[in-house]
Amino acid sequence: MLPDGYSDVPAGKLAAVVTHLEMRKPPQLGPDPEQPGITLAHVETPDTAWYRDLYARVGTDWLWDSRLRMAESDLAAILTNPDVEVYAVMKDGRAEGLLELDFREEGACELAFFGLTPAMVGNGTGRWLMNRAIARAWSREGHAPIGRFWVHTCTLDSPQALNFYIRSGFVPVKRQVEVFDDPRLTGVLPETAAPQVPILRA
Template sequence: MDTSTTPLPAGYHDVADTMLATIVTCLEMTARPAPRANPPTDGLTVERWHSPSLDDYRALYRRVGEDWLWVSRAVMADDALLAIIEDPAVEIYAMMRDGERLGLLELDFREAGQCELSFFGLDQSLIGTGAGRILMNVAIEKAWEKPIQRFWVHTCHLDHPAALAFYQRSGFKPYKRMVEIFEDPRQTGKLRADAAQHFPILKSE
């Protein structure tokens, strides 16, 4: 993630009707935190997902992320996405129940000494059930199995409102805040028009 930005001056800044603006918080941990107990698993498992097909990967990505306006992997060129998900330094895990994929975890070790928690998401049916703790415990375990000095993630206010506090409870500490402005993917057809109803589309008169 490119974090080389110029600070905005104080005050209000107009955003075009076709664009979205969000506050991004970057967090990191520089040592493995104390373990946290798993809640009851209720039949959930977390399994390494080797060489997912593009269609299967994008289907899960949309399932867990579309209502939070995840768009990057949905529209990425096939060759660019394959280069990531087939890279041996990228580890992908799926949360499973009865053979169905209900959660996505992606760990990126491509930068030496670091791990990025690239994607972390659950099907809406699992939010608030404790499944997030199960998935995060796997993320922390797998990240710190490697010789890293830093495990990091970024979240924004378009994500679930509990996401930032959850990352902090998991041992991540905030170190940078940014404003990101990007094209509203619902207005370009990249995501369905009724996605993320908690964040309304602006319509020009």
């Protein structure tokens, strides 16, 4: 347990407050914004290079790095697992958003990754994508129904993320502090990424 008061974070590290959220039954879906020219494609066997490119374009501003530093074989094992579903938001033939649903835990689904490239933000596409994520998680054909749909977000993510999840029907249930190497100093992400988060060098 962390003590009350301030705790030092070593130089070269980042600290984030992580909030875990869940829903135990399907919520009433919000309005479904029209998205002309946008489709959601199920990518059944994602190529790891394609996946890393999309993951980076969606997550670099928020310092997503876990899938970029993962060993190729480990990432491929996840992406080809039949209980992991990867979807791409497609516009003009190009993937501009990522939805990853992880059903590997029996009776549950994790909203493992959810996000859009900067060009897609602010047009209602996030709500459109969340409506499809919720519908898919709770109605997966040919499998036993889930009893829990969950996600986690942190203070390094978009400032709108936490309230967006709550408005979507997720309920906060747990809070943690995560300390980890700054990916801009390990070479996983460029040092120009996420300028809103200062780099503290060792």
